Amino acid sequence: MTLEVKELTGGYGQVSVLKKETFNVEGGQVVGLIGLNGAGKSTTIKHIIGLLTPRGGQILIDGISLHDDVEKYRKKIAYVPEMPILYPELTLREHIDLTIMAYGLDHDKTWTNATKLLKTFRLDNKLDWFPQNFSKGMKQKVMIVCAFMTDASLFIIDEPFTGLDPLAVNDLLNIVEAKKKAGCSVLMSTHILATVQNHADKFVLINHGQVRADGTLDQLKAKFNMQQDSNLDDIYIKMSHEDL
């Protein structure tokens, strides 16, 4: 699996939030998408999953764009939004069934995966609950289960750690690790730098809708002329001070 974002320009309405962004995500890679509030992280993600149409540039997954084959493109992606989005009229069990139908997944095999995930997040005894009975963190877990039980090859997670309890954060990281071992890629945007520093292979730093820098932690240190013992926090702060 490879995701290629080439010279991506786009945004909402007439305003271009993103200006010629270029970066790659390779198979078996966990990539952190990092930037200040309003830098363009979520906008980038919305373009990749196809909720927004680029004004310029290209987004390719395994060489095909959304335009080439909508269904094939969409089946490769699983997405966990920043704010959980559920159907108020469906129970947890029905959300899983619906996802299975929508993506044409194998019923029994997917349910085996789903049950494992539900157990991990302690949701397996809440299958008949409606979303209105779930807390925000639980809703987030439902979104994670529905995304990670699919056989997508690219997992996109927007701000996954806020709202989750520490145990769940740890569980999510294990799931991400397992997907990575299986050759899938994960792109996650986050502000929790300490966590992402330990678990991502590569970072894409976005500022004002442009890719300021990307690479491994060592490569970033070199680019920003930082000392050997500095961490992602230091780099981030240095980047945000560049504007001043």
Place this chain on the structure above:
Amino acid sequence: MTNLWQERLRRHQLDQFKYLRLIFNDNFVLAFIVLIGALGFWYSNLLGTIHHQLILGKPIVILLLFLATQVGGIATLLEEPDSTFLLVKEKEFYKYFKAAKNYSVFIPIVTLALVNFLLSAFASRAAGMKIIDIVLIAIGLIVFKLGSLNINLMALYGQDHFGSLNMRLVSNILLIVSLISSTYFLSAIMVIVGVIYYLFLNMRVRPLETSGQLQWKYAIETENQRMFRIKRFYNLFTDVPGVNSKIKRRKWLDGLFNFIKPKSSNTYLYLFARGFVRNNEYIGLFLRLTIIQAIMLCLIDNFYISLIVEMLFIYLVGFQLKPYFKEVMQNLMQRLYPISSKDKIASFTKLSTIILSIQWIVSALAIIYKFGLSMNGLIIIVAGALVLVFVNYFYMPRQLRKYLN
């Protein structure tokens, strides 16, 4: 504080006008006129059949007047954030509520005057009441209602009881007793009771200004519910943002969904069918319109009016289902599903066909009940079927496609 009230009221009224304009722009006006016409027709027919006083005449008048007196409460226009931002102003809220109460007298007065006016024909014919009696009772009821608005105000402070007795219950008992005695004995009783009741409650409410403790949670919840009822009403005719309706599990209806085969092209049917059955808003709308239609068809024996009612109501249900499609389409996740919009539209039309067919069968039974298996009855039933076909095969797919593009 009164400035705050004025400001809120202005905004509230602007909102109301916006919605009323939307309602009266729609095909609804037509339905409304037909409905009023049909009811008027039925009422005058009914009056024509009454030639002497009925034993049930007075009890019916009492019941209807009692129900009419229940209409209307205080519109406080409180908002959720008030309990955080205006908490410090709690003492001054009494003045705000006073202003709210003064504004809220309008709907009860109009309702009572209108009901009394419409009922007067029946009251004089079937219950043998004189016009002066009806007028006196109307005045008494209005004064009584103005007094009872104080109970709504006291409830905001958790003071709506005498000791352990619920004030609303006590005042309703008083209302029934005085209605009975004023219709059967002396109509002035209602006026006297009304005035005493009004003065008494006005006195009781005064101490709240200095010693009352506002029940924020109750007050805001009550207002939210009131708003929700209004918006749900508007929502029958037009899209109202922010109406999140109640969801009920209705497990006993799960059997209905067994007919939906779990395959990819049925994804949306799976979703739409469950949503429709469990979302009170849409199933409620369907049931309300279907039942009203069936009752009207059972009562009216005029061929043309029945024909219009049959066609119009089937069209209306189809028309009112559209917002449900839009509501589901606003969910971000479903836009990511690898499913074509053709399948979405096909699923929704399938659902609407099933719903309208049920309505059509119910209405057909009502028509057969009234017209028998006559030519006229058959024509009406066939006309209904034509509307059904029109909505599901022409109107609905086009509208949905237009929306998705």
